[in-house]
Amino acid sequence: MQQQIEQVLQQINAIVIGKEQQVKLAIACLLAKGHLLIEDLPGMGKTTLAHVLSASLGLSYQRVQFTSDLLPSDVIGVSIFDQNSQSFTLHKGPLFNQVVLADEINRASPKTQSALLEAMEGHQISIDGQTIELPQPFFVIATQNPMFHAGTYPLPESQLDRFMMKISLGFPDVAAEKRILLSTGDLQGLDKLSASINIDQLIEIQKQVAKVHVAEPILEYIIALFQLTRNADSNVNPLSPRAGKSLIAAARAWAYIEHRDHVLPDDIKSVFCAVCEHRISGTGLAQQSSEPLSQQLLKQVDSASPL
């Protein structure tokens, strides 16, 4: 199974050039049944990443461009009266796909944002009193522009919390950028990408990820880290137990990708920034400190003997 994950990683890295770490985090997020938020400037490869991810995993994929006039029905679907059959038939929205790319989510009105986010949490959608299960696996990749951009509705903390990870791709390094500049850059070829894994296998992997062993010292390490944010004199948003569960799930997936059956502090350290940074730094305020807050937290706890 792990070999297949390796293959997927290789496939994606061949197209999304120079972003191994972020690609790995995205895969881990998917394996941990979480949703992914990518914050970056336009043109950094957010869409490409989402597209390649779905293609190489053999998942159905749809992209929704969020705009300020987008309505919830545009996302989840709508029942329309069919003249022929004299009945209402459901026109499923783009959400009924396994991978949904919600592009520029912070451009839509809060109403539409929350429709999407509720679907993410419940894995089901209610239309006209009808409850419909979403396909499995269900993976939302949302992108947002940095907060200082015009025409954005920032996601509130409670909704940021729904995303397991927030990553940003960032500028590529010189060598990678050279390759990007020379590449053809059309997304058409992506459709021809053959999936190296099928859905059953993916679900099986997700089940195995959940079984990765988490030892007592790891729990202590996490609690020690979280306690730092809960101290009276720390002025970051305290981390909730749900954040802790997300952290463990992500670390399990990371350990699985690393061919291990147990979680190491290194796994926590690898996913910690992605999982916790958006939770502790609050409503997407631009981080001007040279070092992420979560990195500062990691520096304060010794992983081997945390308490």
Place this chain on the structure above:
Amino acid sequence: MAANLQFNILANSNRKNSSSFQLSPNIRLLLIISQVANILPLVKELAVWFIAIASLCVIFQLTIHLNLIKQPSRIGKSIVAILGCALLVVTGRELGLLLGMIHLLCLAYLLKPLEIRNQMDFYQLIILGLLLLACSFIFQQSLYFTLPVLLLVIANFCLLLRYATPQEKWQFQVNLTTKIVLQSLPLTVMLFVIFPKIAPFWQMPTAKSSETGLSDSVKVGDIAQLALSNQLAFRVEFDQQVPVYQQMYWRALTLSDFDGRQWTRRNIPFSQQTVIDQQALLALSQKASGISYQVIAEPSYQYWLFALDIGVIKDKKAGLNIAQLQDYSLLAQRKISQPVSYQVTSYTQQPLNLERLDIKQYTQINQLDNPQLAQYAQTLKANYPSDNVAIIQAVLDNFREQNYRYTLTPPVLTNNSLDEFFFETQAGFCEHYASSFTYLMRSAGIPARIVLGYLGGEYNQQGNYYSVYQRDAHAWTEVWLDGQGWLRIDPTSAVDPSRIERGFSEQLMLEQQQLTAEFNLNNVFNRAWLLQIQMRLDAIDFQWTKLVINFSQDSQQKLLSDWFGQYFNMTAILVIIGGVSFIVIAIVLLNIAAKRPQKRTIWLTLYLQAHHYLDKLGLGRNNDMSDQQFIRLLEKNNVELAVIYKAFIFNFNRLHYSSLESSAKKILIARMKEQLIKIKKMV
């Protein structure tokens, strides 16, 4: 806004980090002041050289405080400590165990500020200070000593609070401390009253202090020296009847051996002392009515206790074993190192004839010591054959009629010659007269002995008691007359009757004041109200001594049975206190056990050990470094080390973070140990 998000967690982690512990200059200065204050109550007991060292220590710390010099290095500190200890060892024999230990404690207390490395050290210093204050009570317990020391204790608490709440005003700290102390008072009083005073635990250590008051030998000049002391010897509270002043001869001990220079008494162990005939005593107490009173004796570091004439101890107390000797004196088994009280009934009208006289012991004398006196005795004997009363009268008349002077500054006598005093200088204090009188009596064949004790006492109206001071020390003579028993003859009364009737005459008082050169308030303001205040203060101190310091096992038992009547039971109290303390100890222990970190696993110890070695190489691992990153860091320094560490950390990770069977664990631990040895070798 981003600035608001800056972390404050660093401030928090600082508290755990001991290396950066630093007392604020303010606290440091207060600490030095508190050290001086805490040592002050003990200063009387400390050796002079030690006080010099202590002053140096304080000055040293002050200069450090003012940044004039730097903190001494570890070696410097060690040298100072070792030097101090060496000095203590050298002088230890002289100081004795208790004082030696107190010196050691003081030294530690003075040097400790040089190495306050964490909060614990600071607390330790404060506790040490409190212990020193407690130690000062070994030597003194009077109320006017206790109160300032208690204030010092509170001041120490204030300092602790100042350290804990540096941002608060000092008024707040003083208020809070006072409040806490007041709140703890009821508990203190309760514990004081009901906590069982089991003898071996509640006994004060006996300090090897200089003996005060009378000694068991006397040569001329001794008591004149004593008369210069205004120190309190004991206090007496009469129950009803008070004897007249002239009759207040407080007997302490009798001296029967004269070696030509000084009068001594035989040194016999307590258990072999000849005790008075108890039957005769009992008969006496049934036949006659006596004067009963309570004596509260100040510590004298001697064995002697005081009573009028034939004193009978009423209640035998636990912890205070007093023997009534054949010469009617009272002897305690232990040295009187703290105030003791005892109830006595004295039979002043009864003759002292309860014993069978050993004539040989009381007439033994070497005629050659003072040949002139011996000669004079022979003349007297020839003049009044077989009339001992007449002989006595003749000698007393001689004292009265001749130009004898009673003075605190007698001329120096060569070889303590009584001849010289009696026939030439004719000036002396009570022991001169008692000595020569006794010598004369013995030479004339009349059994005689010297009695040491105190005469009179100062009446305190406020407290209705008498205080007897060292200056009231007195020596007189007892002669044995057949049929009458021991008869008190005080030759001093013949020379200076006012001494007997009222105490020191004005002339003597003046002498005393000149000799002691003591600043006496009475001289400056000779006012009645001042005397009144003095008396009142003394009366309060008397109550303190009587009620608090003398609160012994017996008084406790009595008090508690007064309160609880038949329900009182010492065993019950012991059981309750035992039970409560058991529960408290159990709770404390459980708390400690709960807080104690779980026992480290072997592999974690090995891991920490390895990092300890690597730290020494300057290869510290940051908390946020992953294994890979750290291995890369090692590779830059030492490839071989990196390889070993890689294997080491791999084993550690498997042991620490995955679930393994015990057999697999053993193998991995063995490997880790090997790898640790290799790492150690490389370092």
